[in-house]
Amino acid sequence: MAPKHPSDTARPLMALLYDKTVRSIIYQVLVFGGVFFLGWYLVSNVQTNLDEQNIATGFGFLDREAAFGISESVISYSPQDNYGRALAVGILNTIKVSLTGIILATIIGTLIGIGLVSKNWLVRFIGKSYIDLFRNVPLLLQLFFWYALITNGLPGVRQALNPLPGTFLTNRGLYIPIPADNPAWFWVFIAFVVGIIGSFVLRRWSFKRLEATGQVFPHLSVGLGIIVGLPILTWLLFGAPVEMNVPALQGFNFKGGLNMSPEFFTLLLGLTVYTATYIAEVVRSGIQSVPKGQSEASTSLGLKPSWTMRLIILPQALRVIIPPLTNQYLNLTKNSSLAVAIGYPELVSISNTTMNQTGQAVEGVAIFMTVYLGISLLISVFMNWYNKRMALVER
């Protein structure tokens, strides 16, 4: 409470009005009340309209049979399954394309971003042209372009291109052979995960050793060796199974192997190429934000150029890079909803179909809003955690 002045006792009511704390409380109550009233008005309005038009409400429809087909799905799905499972298929498809897109866009974007600050004129020019071209054409247009290019440019199933044995490229997608079912592959995968964890542990240990003794341990190459070597060793232990599941023309389409559909590929390509332009600029600005003196100092200390980049420039640049990078990840995820136009069955596409078949528009929108919000929050929580880790530790 503010100290009382003599005039306060004379006109207590006016004084209250001039009190900073009281005033801010009044404003907050007014704003909250306004928002609450608006919300209540909108909700009751919708309820009345839905009732008058005899539109059913509620989430009961999620248990009903969906009865429509979905072309690609991470989990098993058939038209007999219910709407809930159909939506789950959509969510997983969204995550699949977003996650792959984020990884690819980060790699391409970083490479181009580094190219933008290169001393080589040609490399700079190529990077700059790439960005100017793909950032300024709307993503939807790019999707239409890539999709038309694939469906019209590639041959039909019977005239499929056969660039490598067992691999087929058609306007129905890319078919590649995969290893045939064998218990070995499960253990190879486990070995791979163990390898990754092991290399992290190794990295920790090598840093500790560096601090304690000053001796350098080549943890990068040894770690990589573990990640690659352990699965190969496991594979050999299982008698090195080589049987493959090769796609073959059967009836209308290729059967077997792994298929990447034109819809998935188009969306992935569009999202990656488009978002990478923004990431490249983010990376460029991050690198340029590190004062030149830092690399000069590092060089004068006798560090190798690759060490300078990895240990001096990038850690400092990351602080500038991560927050806008988070935005690009969110954009990419949300842009995946443009897939409706080319028929990749992601969340919005399946929600739209569900809403159309059941008429539950309010519930459908609620579901996909919640899911997008959830995914976005997850990404930003993860990136914030990473940002904190990378932030400057002041002593």
Place this chain on the structure above:
Amino acid sequence: MLKKLTSTTAAAALSLTMVAGGVQAGDTVDAVKSQGYVKCGVNTSLPGFASSASGSWEGLDVDVCRAVAAAVFGDSEAVQYTPLTAAQRFTALQSGEIDMLSRVTTWTLTRDTSLGLNFAGVNYYDGQGFLVRKDLGVTSATQLDGAAVCVEPGTTTELNLADYFRANGMDFEPVVIENTTEVTAAFFSGRCDVYTTDRGGLASARMVSAENPDDYVVLPEVISKEPLGPVVRHGDDEWFDIVKWSLLAMVEAEEYGITSENVDDMLDSTNPGIQRFLGVTPGMGEALGVDEDWAYNIIKQVGNYGEAYDRNVTEKLGLDRGLNALWKDGGLMYAYPIR
């Protein structure tokens, strides 16, 4: 808690569109009259039914919009067309973005009940079929096991397709694209083996989008009943009546033999039924809440059902009347008495 919270959020989002649309069930007629034109939802592009390729909208579905405008305003051009995809159409109608929907929409129980819609009649009796390339060598839909099938989402077609393949123990790979133009492009580029929709739509796609229509064949199987007709919002009987009887007037006129050519002469007809119909004897217009010459305006400006069918479907798509002939000629078109 989460469930309640999210439905509230979405309700808020939807209510915004509803407030913007200014929907209050029951007064669509007043709204239409005060805005001076009918807001009619049509297909994005389906030659024969609704297409704007020639610069102005034309087609069998478009003629229903024009008939309603002629009945209400005496001017069949008093229509504002909104091209809609299959997935957009019902939300557009429910939220008040359009006054009526005339877009090859199948009359089903769930749509009539839980979607908050009313079907005002049938302007085209159709059934779902399959279009394939001739050189595929397929002669029956039962040979389509494992085929990639192009289909529009949010349609009865999509559901019938899954039902049909399931019933026959066959698999298919759906290629689901929202826009009619894009989905037919995907089919003709060879992305799918089969394009499925109502046979009217197949004929339209084949005649208009195929490089060489003779390379394609519609398979003999008709796997569903698709009564297509105009739709209005539930809860506004007055507007429902106007749309319903505008459509029936076109059929009634064909039965009486009244065409856009001879309608002026028919005003002198001594047939009491025709006199009532054309408003020479007043009463019908008043009952419907429009001018007495409402039916005259429809026939004069749009034509009777047979004229509309010949102009749009027979000429453009080469489809004969089939089920869409008058009941007298063995078809299903039957107008309820206008009296």
